[in-house]
Amino acid sequence: MASNSYRIGVDVGGTNTDAVILDVRDTTGPQRGVLSFCKTPTTAPNVTDGIETAVRTVLTQSVVPPSQIGCLTIGTTHFINAIIEHDVRRLAPVAIIRLSKSFLREVPPFSDFPPALAKIMNGYYGYVDGGLHIDGSQESPIVEEQVVRECAAIRERGIDAIVICGIFSPIDDHFHQEKRVRDIVAREIPGADIVCSSDVSQIGFLERENAAILNASIMKFARPTVRGFRAAMKRLDLHCALYLTQNDGTLIDAPAAAKLPIRTFSSGPTNSMRGASYLAEGSGERTTKIVVDIGGTTSDVGVLLPSGFPRQASAYVTVAGVRINFSMPHLESIGLGGGSIVRVNEKAAVTVGPDSVGHFLQSKATVFGGDTLTTTDIAVRAGKEEIGNPDLIKDLDETIVSRAQARMKLMLERVIDQMKTSPAPLPVLLVGGGSVIAPAELEGVSSVVCPPCHSVANAVGAAIAKVGGTVDFIQSSTNKAVSEIVEEGKALAIDRAVGAGASRESVYVAEVDVIPLQYVNNNEVRVIVRAVGELSDDGVPLTNGTSEDDNTLEGGDEVYQEADKIQLSPKEENENRKIDINSYKPKIVINPETGVDEWVISELDLEWLSDGCYVLGCAGGGSPFSEFLRLRDQVRAGYKMRVIDAASLKDDAIIYWGGHMGSPAVSTERLANDETEQAVAELMEYYGHKKIDAFIDLEIGGGNGLQGLALGSTKHQGCPTIDADFMGRAYPTYWQTTLCAFEERALVPCAIASGDGKTILMTKTTNDEIVDRALRASCSEMGSRVGMAAKPTNKHAVLNYSVLNTISLAWRIGRTIACAHATNTISTVAEQMVEECGGSKAAKILFRGKIIAVERRLFKGHSHGELVIQQVQSSEQEDTSDLPVTPAVATGGILKIPFKNENIYAKHIADDGTEEYIATVPDLISVLDTQSGRALGVPEFRYGVMVTVLGITCSPRWTQTKKGLEIGGPGAFGYDIEYKPLGEYVEPRSVVLEYADKN
Structure with a gap:
């Protein structure tokens, strides 16, 4: 045996x-x-x-x-559990040392943490020289004296949990900057828990740093x-x-x-x-099911698709409200378990959790002779369970019992609704030891099923776990074929799985992703490979118990006490408040100096704009997330951003425009920075301009859609941003703008800035295309990301050549996503977006399915590739039969979407082989994550994600001139395809004009 x-x-x-x-x-x-x-x-x-x-x-x-x-x-x-409960007994304050000489200052640590958790963990943060460029070269070497100074500041605060996070540290195979700083910190602060971000996660600076912070905060509890x-x-x-x-x-x-x-x-x-x-395999109807696992402290809720596999989370996930870049099933947790504390206030109102007596249930719960009322006591008093001594709670008021049960029922119904993409009732698989507290019936649930051994499903899941090995690296393809690099990655991932204990014959490569990186010198590609296999008969060499004394158990005298409550300041409470989406109205005020109506941007506006800009990015433009955090922090600091209608511009207005250029992979590491502001300052100096009257976005799609607000913020130029842009979407090059479709040499003079002290000014050209090519060549030499400011324009050009009211459109799309989440109508969010974009004549749902292939390659600095989406079997879809889902333009077969940074066309290939182009540029083609309703950019394309493809008719600015189609149509990308309009363009409604008379 x-x-x-x-x-x-x-x-x-x-x-x-x-x-x-x-x-x-x-x-x-x-x-x-x-x-x-x-x-x-x-x-x-x-x-x-x-x-x-x-x-x-x-x-x-x-x-x-x-x-x-x-x-x-x-x-x-x-x-x-300690994170979710905000348990100050088990969470340590953390100090962060960031490694970068010129970047990362605009979005500080803890920017996206919930206020209560930040209050516990945010001990200190500082900056030292360091960091890498995307090609592996140093941004700056480590300066030991700077690290020593930071250590002194950390010691003064009594913090001994420390995170070190440097730009591109996961690819630092030569300088080992994080390790060098770790060694200095260990010398200066003996005994400290030091976490290098590169040991925790991969590329994606903010998410990696967040994960490292959570890891460092919990280490003292993890060891014992x-x-x-x-x-x-x-x-x-x-x-x-x-x-x-x-x-x-x-x-x-x-x-x-x-x-x-x-x-x-x-x-x-x-x-x-x-x-x-x-455990449930082979039993019951094969439909979408909700899994509710009720433990002692939390209830964790996920979705099992009819195929029997969990619904996966999106590209990024959150833990207790903190965004990190780990892959895991889509789950939501609430503070409800068998040990959750039930409280009754002076008005007889009943609350449940989120804190719990946890593993002290048998000593603290009332039925066991304790002095704490728990949900288990409620279940026993209600006759649902026979444990402990029921006589100890026989005098418990039945009103309290019924109110506690109603509260628990409501908590479960809310989190179940949150996980659903449709109001249709679904069956629930109920597992976990705390399942006794669950009511027999729940609104929105068709049935509650307990599979065999349901109370120990977690332990069964642990017993059947596989062994994995993952590699994530960046390597030049100049002297080595990409296929060869991939094969090396596969071999390394398999070796890592075997080294972790998998039998070599059972290991298979489960995931391969090759991501060419834009605007870098040596044709670098990022390769991610994951291999899994069954546990080997021989296991692995035993390492446990060899380096530490197993019998030294720290915290052995710990006794239960309620976790200290985190008290938030009025400002923090304000930041944490929930806003009623349905009653919210944007703030429109009259500028007393100009008499112009101005839309004063709020935090909620920024959130919606961020989501909307990514949809309009057509998979390009870069993620707006870090730019959103930067601007949100400015709003919280009291700075103002204003948006005006284009018609309100002065006739002689000086209008600047521009945005970021470069690799999205660099943006995810450097975060939002002020490169565009630096480029604008360089161009203002050249022209001798002392002030700017207004700023207009280069493109509304992606992170550049927020650049106008950043530059116009009172922290910088203090000018309004025009509700318009020069693309109405995102395009891969600067000459693919509506302005260039109407004017010759519209880009020069122009300037670019690297953000670390390098600028270039270009004053003359023969045509606009060469300007873009020259600047991109410079960009790759300047760190693969720059800010750009182009030749200032005027009111006539804005009114006649730009795409109007696109900030308003982005806001409306983002609001649609938020409303869909609030009303559990995510499965029809695409239909709701169609209405916001002008209805079925102007926008259409092109296809629904699952990503089955992603091909990526690099050509002349741009990320090229093809996305393949297949209509899935009904067993892999969630049931939405109760909702009026609009039929897609194409059904069955597959949809192919080639991209050059942005999506170029959508070609449907039917089951019989028939091919049809159902949308092409300059019309917008956006791929939505069906699970969240939010857009996916090229970096987030990955196998298995369920998607909905949305098409939006482009502005006639692209079609009313021959040059417009030449630079924005299929031919500009090398495709001999006739452009056929998707529908009729409908100009977006202006938020400024709609709400001006109602404030």
Whole structure:
């Protein structure tokens, strides 16, 4: 009998510890190979007692000798529970040292943290010279004296959890800047917990830094927890490998988990999803199902598609409201579990959670003789469960019981509705030890199903976890073929999976993504490869327990007390408040000096504009997210941004325009910066202009759609931004503008600035196309991202050559997305966008399906490639039959969308091979993430994402001249395709004019 035939899966929750023994050879029986399972209270102060009890019980019940166990795998919600609960006892304040000489200042750490969590973790942040460029060269070398000064500031504050985060640190294979700084910090602050961001996550600076911050904050709690796992294993005489499950359902060894606990943050919910699917396989109707896993502290809710696989999260995910770049199933967690505390105020109002007695349930809950009223007490008093001593709660007022039950019911219904993309009722798979508190019926739920062994689904998910290996690197393709680089990446990922404990013969490559990087000197490509396999018979060399004393359990005398409440200031409360979308109106005021109506931009306006600009980016233009954070922080600091209608411009107005140019990969690392402002200043100096009357965006699509607001902010030029742009979308080059369609040499004189002290001024040209080519060549030499300011224009050109009211259109599209989320109508968000864009004559839903292939390549500095979308089987779709879904222009077969930074055309290939171009540039083709309703850019295209393709008719500025179609139509991209308008253009409604008389 092979030793790995049996696996023990353990889930350590806030209230209960679950364990199963699984026979991997017998997965078809009614118990799906589960020989024995046990649920026991999670013990305190030493959690290892509960682990030991649970594992010993299943070993005894199954009569399987410890020597026959192939591995012990543990999943835990301990770490994420502390984050969700904002538990100041277990979260440490963090200091951050950023490595960059010239960048990162505009968007500081914690910019996108919820105020309460930032109040706990934001201990200090500072900057030192350092950072890399995208080609691996240094932006600046590390200066030790600067690091020493930062260490002194950190010591003064008594902080010993420290994050080091440098630009492009994940590709730093030569200078090892983060490691150098780590060594200096370790010398200056002995015993500190130091986290290098490159050890935590990959490219994407803000998301990587956020993940590193969460990781550093929880490390002091993680170490004794992991040591406790090892100690329990020792006492059980288990000599197999010890693993923890990671967010993606794969395994990580114990020492690595103690250093990188964030990799286990979502392991409990992931295991629950996989365990529920495994246990329910072959039973019940194959439809979309909601999985609700109720533990002792939280309820985690996810979606199982009819195929039996979890619905995946979008490109970025959030943990307790913090955005990070880990791949994991789409889950929502609320503070509701079997140990959640029930409170009654002086007015008899009842609240439930979010704090919990957790693993102290059997000592703190009233039914066990404690002094804390919990949801378990409510369930016992209501006759749903027979545990503890019911006599201890027999006098509990039935009104309190009914109100608590109503509150729990409402909490579950709300989070379930949040996960649905349609109001249609769906069945629920109910798992987890706290499931007893769930009501028998829920609004919006067709039935509640408990699969076999449902109470230990997490432990089952842990037992069936696979072993993974991932690589993510950037390499030049100048002297090596991309295919060769990919094969090297595959081999490395497979080796890493095998090194992590997978049997080589079972390993397969599950994911490959090749992303050419724009505007870089050596044709660099980013390669991401993920390989997975089954656990090897031999496991891996045991590393757990060799470097630390297993019996040294820090925090062993911990006793339960309510977590300190975080008190927010009035300003922080204001930032955290929720706004009623339906009643919100933009603020339009009359400027007393000019008499012009001006739209004063708010935080909510910026959020909607950000989402809308990405939709209008047609997959290009770069993500607006970091630009949104920069502008939101300016609004919070009291700066103002104003938008005016183009007709209100003075006849002699001096109008500047421009935006960012370069690689989106650089933007994700450098974050929003003031390069465009620097380019404008250079051009103003050349012209001798002392002030600017207004700014107009180069393009409304992507991050550049917010550039006008950034430059016009009172922090910079203090001028209004015109509700218009020179593209009505995003295009890959500066000469592809409506202004260039009407004017010759419209770009020069112009200036570009790198943001770190380098500027170039171009004053003459023979045509506009060569200007763009020259500037892009310079851009690649200046760090692959610059800001650009073009030749100032005038009111006549704006009124006659620009695309009007595009800021208004972006705002309306963003508001549509927000409303769809608020009303659970995401599945029809595309239909709602069609209405905002002028109705079915002006916009259309082109196709619905799943991305099945993404090809990327680099040519002359631009990201070229092709997206292939296939209409999926009904088993892979969520049921939306209750909603009036508009038929797509094309159904069946596949849709191919080539892109050059932006999407070029949409060609439908029917099942019989018939081909039809259903949309081409200059019309807009936007790919929406069906799950969120938000746009996907080229960097976010990946296999398996469910998408909806939206087409919008372009402005007639592109079609009323021959030159317009020459520079903006299919021929400009090398395609001999006749342009056929998608529909009739409808000019967007002006927000300024619509709301001016109503404020």
